[in-house]
Each structure stands twice: as C-alpha cells, then as structure tokens.
Amino acid sequence: MIPFIQTTLDGLMVGSSYGLLALGFALIFGVMRRLNLSYGPSIMVGAYLGTLLYIQFGAPTYVVAIVAVAGSVMAGVYVERLCFAPLGVGAGVASMVSSFAIWMQLEQASLLMLPRHSYPFPSLTSSELLSLGPLVVRPDYLIMLAAMLAITAALHVLLYRTRFGLGLRAIVENSVAASLSGIDVQSTMLKAFALASAIGGVAGFLVLSANQQVTAMLGMWATLKGLIAMMIGGLGSIPGAIVGGLVLGVIEVHSQTLFGPQVRDLAAYGVLFVLLVLRPGGIFGTTAISESVGHRGGDRWTTT
Amino acid sequence: MEAMLEIAGVVTAYGKIEALKGVSLSANRGRITCLLGPNGAGKTTLMMTTAGVLKPRQGSIKLEGNELVGLSPARIVGNGVALVPENRLVFPQMSVRENLLAGAYQRNDSGEVAADVEQMYARFPRLKERREQLAGTLSGGEQQMLAVARALMSRPRLLLMDEPSLGLAPIVVKEIFGIIAELNREGVTIFLVEQNAHLALQVAHHFYLMEQGRVTFSGNPGELAEDEVIKRAYLGTRRSAG
C-alpha cells in the first residue's frame, strides 16, 4: 500500500509542473481560441537566458529565476505580436502554424546561445529528502506543489475579483460583446499572453531546478506536456488544467514504475487518446469551449 | 437643436459585397431617432460600424464633431456611445451583476458604479431578483433588459439600440419601449433600429428608411401615412403594390 501511495505522491508532485504548464496553455486558448505552439519554446528562451547567466557569471539562483520568468514573458509577447495579434479571428490555423514557425526560431536562437545538449541548472534546495511518516518527499517537488497551489489561488482571485479578470472572462465568452462593453480586447489579450508566459516561466524554472539540469528538449517537452495535460483536463478550462496535469503526472509515474520509461509516454498518449474519443471535453467537459480552431468561432452576430 | 451623431457617406463592405453604399443620416441631441427597413437593408451593419466593430471603407461618423471612424469599439464606448446589440449578446456564464459590471469596465469610480448598479436594479426589478443568476438562464425579455442595463452602465450620451423588440412577447416589448421613452425623458439621446415600425413610430421624433444599403426616406412620424411607412419598412419601395 505504502509504495502505491508513494508513487501517487510522486506523480502529484511531477503533475504540479504539468498543471502549471497546462494553465498557461489554457489561459491562452481560453482567451484566443487558438493554440500557441510557441509556448514551450518561449519558456526555453527564458530558461536558457537564466542558464547563461548562471554558467557565465555564476548568478545567484533568485536572479536566474527572475531572468527565466522575464525571458519567458518577453518571448511570449514577441510571439503574440507576431503570430496572433496581426491575424484576425478567422485565421486559426494560420496563427497556429505561424507560432510553430516561431517555435523553430526560438529553439534555434536558444541553441545558438547554448549549443550543448544539456547544462547544469541551479537548484533551490539541498537534495536531502524529507520524510512525512513512511513517505519520502523531495523538497524541490514540494516547492513545486506549493507554487502550483499559490499560483492557482492567485489566478482565481485575479479572474473573479478584479476588473481585469472580469474583462478576460468576458472576452472568453464573447469578444464582440466584450468590446461593446468597453473592454480593450487587444490589450487584454496581450496581457493574458504575458501572464501565461510568466506562469510557464515559473513552471519551467521549478522543473529545471528540481532536475538540476536543462536540456535542449525543453521546448518540445513543455509544449507536449502542457498540451496533453490541458486536453485531459478539458480544453481551455483553468481548473481542468490543474487536474489534467496532476492526472497526467500520476499516470506517468505509475506507468514508469511498473513498465519503464517508454511505456510511461505510451500510457500518457494512450490515456489521452481514449479520453478524447470517449469524452472530448476532457474531465471538466466544457462544451462551451468546444469550437473548432478554424472556421467556426464562438463570436457571432447576425445581420438584418 | 443640433445633431449629436452625424453619419456621412459611410460605405461598409464584406469582402466585395457592399452592405452600406453611402449612408448619411443624423441623430439630434435629446431625441429618439429611428431607423426602419426590411431585412438585409444594412441596419445592423450600420450599427456595428458606428460602434466600431466594423470598419467602413469610406465616410465619417461624428459624435458632437469628434470623428469616431478608426477608433476601437472600446474607445468609442469611452467617448460616450453604447450599443445594445441585436441578439443581446449577454455573457451567458457570468451573473447578471457581473454583466452589469462589465458594462462599467472603463469607469474608475467604483463607488458611483455600485450606485449605478443599484439604480439599474431599481429600474429593472426583475434583474434585481436574478442578480446572481447566470445570464444565459434568463428569458429573452430579461436578457434584453440586461443588455440595455449593461449599456447604460457606461453612462452613455448616445444609446444605440439594434432591434430591441426582436423575439420578445408583446407585453415585454411594450415594457422595453416604455423604458426607451423614459430614458429619453431623462435626457439620453437614442438611435434605434427597429423592425416593429408601428411601435417605433410611436416613440420616434424622427425616422429614416433604409433599403439595400442606402437611406431612402427621412422624415417625422406623421409626414408619411403609417401604413405606407410600414409597407416600405417591411417590403421596400420597389415592391409596393400599384
């Protein structure tokens, strides 16, 4: 019994990082109805900038963290301005492909900065394990879990108790009605993007510091994990993102313990596939946001 | 009596199709101006253009001399123009209260905003009853009132209304028009698109007829026999019988 709980606990810890990544995706998709394939790469840019400072100048950990998040935000804003803002509501596929093109761009830029496959990354705590009774927990992972909870709570406050959050939710429901109410849709979307990138930057930093290394696969990894977790939890749903991330983490760690690393990934994809076929809305089944990325969007008004 | 809203030579197109082919009209301050016309005439397109959601290819739209064309819809709201759109477009997953607050998005005076919310509840008691209910669960008439109240939350000087009677029961429509008249008595300038010509003519100070993207008639109620107006509003001039 204890090993099962231990594995589940480990899964929840790993899942918190996935949840944070998914949160960023969900925020962007919820507001813009479009998929940002540059999400992972923007996190990578921030992480690599931080790593550069760490390696070249021995920067302290908190500086690396700040730079990682700030770099993510800058890259995110760049992506928004180039791939999403100029293309109107109808061009869903185009902006997605555009964000893919920038994925390639950001990834290569990062690799030019730091060409080797992996680099050391500062850790937040010592690597001693904490014991909670019969269970063992890594402090870095505990920090990740705590961060996820804190960010989720903060996001909830932002969305439901501030004017900005009200505007954001209004845009999600109907961006034409939102602009008629006086909400500056363009500016709000940009801020949402920046916020999502910041959250991604935090997620990236925490994962890298827990693993104490950063690899060239970071961009792809972050994009895939965030996407899968978001889909499991429910497209564009914020609580879904967290739950999806946790579920993904638990499935992965259990699969790895039982069958090894390859089956771990296979299991994740298998579960995702079955879930999509059986319950396309994800765990939280948000049918309100089940519109396609392409031609038929959620904002319609008829003419007389 | 000066013109508050002046629309001159507006051309709006969807791709190659011109929905507005050069529309000119004006709405006077403190008055109710009404736009009638058959389906497809371009009335909603004109409203959406005025509100900034659509960009015209040509022409100007001036509010008290200030050009609105080229401004974003949010800026136009900031200039004191609010549109109650066709089909209400309430935010279905947000409560009545939150819908109202959305209408006040640009305002920074939170105390006054709260007072205005109470005022809306007083004016629309049914909204008060349902204030924490999700807007998507309201009836058509209640949603219409919510859409009007939301627009009023920005304290507009000019209120645009696109087919407020659409899909509503006659009793509710009478209520809505009563509110329109009341708002006007309080000093709000109203520019109204309506299918229900009969009711519209009872409140309007001035009206226009629009067909196929152009204004075809301008006058006061009484200048043209009501049934002639109704005929033209529903059928258009070219098909009026002999």
Next chain:
Amino acid sequence: MDDHLTGILSNIGVISFVALSAYLLLLTGEISFGQQAFFAIGAYTAGIVTAMWQLPFWLGLGAGAAAGGAAALFVGLPTLRLHGLQFAIATLAFAEAVRILFELFRYQVMRDGEPVGPNGIEGFPNIRYIFENDVSATQFMSIIYGLLGATLFGFFLLERSRLGVAFRMIGQDDLLAAAQGVPVFRVKLIAACLAGAIAGLGGGLYAHLTTYVEPAIFDVMLGVHSLAYGLIGGLGTAFGPLLGVAIDIGLLESTRWFAGYRMIVFGGLVAVLLIVRPRGLLDERLVHRIRRIVSRRPPPAPASATILGEESS
C-alpha cells in the same frame, strides 16, 4: 545531374507525399498533427516486404500505401467525429503512440547469416532493394516524381469530381454541408483513408531512398512541418504543399547562406508571410484568378445584382 542535386530533389519528392497527406485533410477542415504515423507505417511495411520477405518493390510500395490507408481508417473511425483541436490532439497522441510502438517493435529474420528487420529504437537498416537491383539515383528520382505526378493527377481529378466539391464544402462549413445532404462523416473517412494511403506510399519511397528508417524520424516535428508546408505554399491547389516543401528543403537545405541561422530566418519569414497571406502563397483566391486567366473566362457580374435579383425598371 549530380548526386547532391538528385538527393535534394528526391528528398523534396518524398516529403511532398506527407505534405499532400496533411493538405488533403486540411481541405475537409481537419487539422492533423499525425500524418507522420502513416508515413512511418508505410515505410516499415514497405521495408519489411522488400528487405525481409524479398518481394518486389512495387508490392512493397503497394503494401505501404494499403497499410497507411487501413491504419487511417482504423484511427479515423473513432476520431473523425471530434472537432478541430480535439481531433488535432488525438492525431498527435496517435502518432506519438505509433512512434513509441515502433521503438518497442522487433521483428527480424536471418538473411545470409545477418539479422534483417526493425530493431526497436535502433531502427530498420539495410532496406537496400534499390541498390541490390541496380536502380540508379536518377532512376529512383524519376520513380518518385512519376508517382508524385500520378498523385497530383489524382488531386486534379478529385477537384473536378463531386467528392472533391464535397471535401471543400465540408471544409468551409460542415453543418451547412450536412444540410445540403453531404454524408459528412463518410466523406471525411474517405479523405482520411486517401490521406493515409498517400502518406504510406511516400513512406515506402522514403524507406527505399534512405535505406534506413528509425522511429525518431517520424516525430511531432515532421507532422507539424507537413501541415505547415500546405499553409506556406498555399491551400488553393495541390501544388501548394509541394511549393512549401520545395521552399523549406530546397532553399534552405541546399544553400549554405544561413548555416546556423536557418530556422531563425525561415521561422521569421513564415510568420511574416502568414500575416500577409494567411492561406499561403498559392491561396484559393490567387488560384481562382489564375484559372480564370488561363481559361479566359469573363469575370462574374457584380455581386449586388445577383444577390437581390433583377430590379424592375
């Protein structure tokens, strides 16, 4: 023709198949991130048929195409009722699952004392049918382009057929198409099958061109690239995806100008291109205009006259 150029052209030819595969689905309004799975299935199948079972090349290709089509049918049945992004992610999940399965797949036979066949992560080397049968690089390139030409001819026929019209109708608005009596699900399934077969055919050619395939090749990158080629080259014609492939592989692989900065330049160019032309270079409007010029048909009467009917005057 020197070997280097032949190599590049052959590469362009082969990758065009998977680009056309994604394009076909895009016509019906479906975004797929997973066509590389059928490319992989085609490659492995063709390789097994020729290198392991020692059967002729054409049989291998045919088997590859058939396997691709069958797999697409198998996956399409549960997924095609999904819309938009859910479908796209489902195809991604499927393709990655296939890739991992190939990492676990081992099937070897002994030939001349040496094991031949797919060996999990290490891949499937020695698909040497072409070399064992003295087909030159140039000859193989002709085979590739011959088949590509046949496929394009197929697209040409499709555009003019009722099925092709049905594809585009569904792509525009599938509710409307259904209202017009189009059996939407069945048509999408046909499209998926054809797309899978095309990708499978390309995979078979790829396996014999490079003589070696491994699972890592058939990753998400290939899938998203295939989609991107159509968007870049243009969605108005089957030549669009080909143009996209030619631009990426041709311009960039072969020129040494941007070595090291290639993706930075390419990525930026694509993003800018899509701002200006969201449906690609050869988009529907341009193709329509070209067609009209070529057939010298007069332009249609102005819109207002047709929408509102004849005015009596």
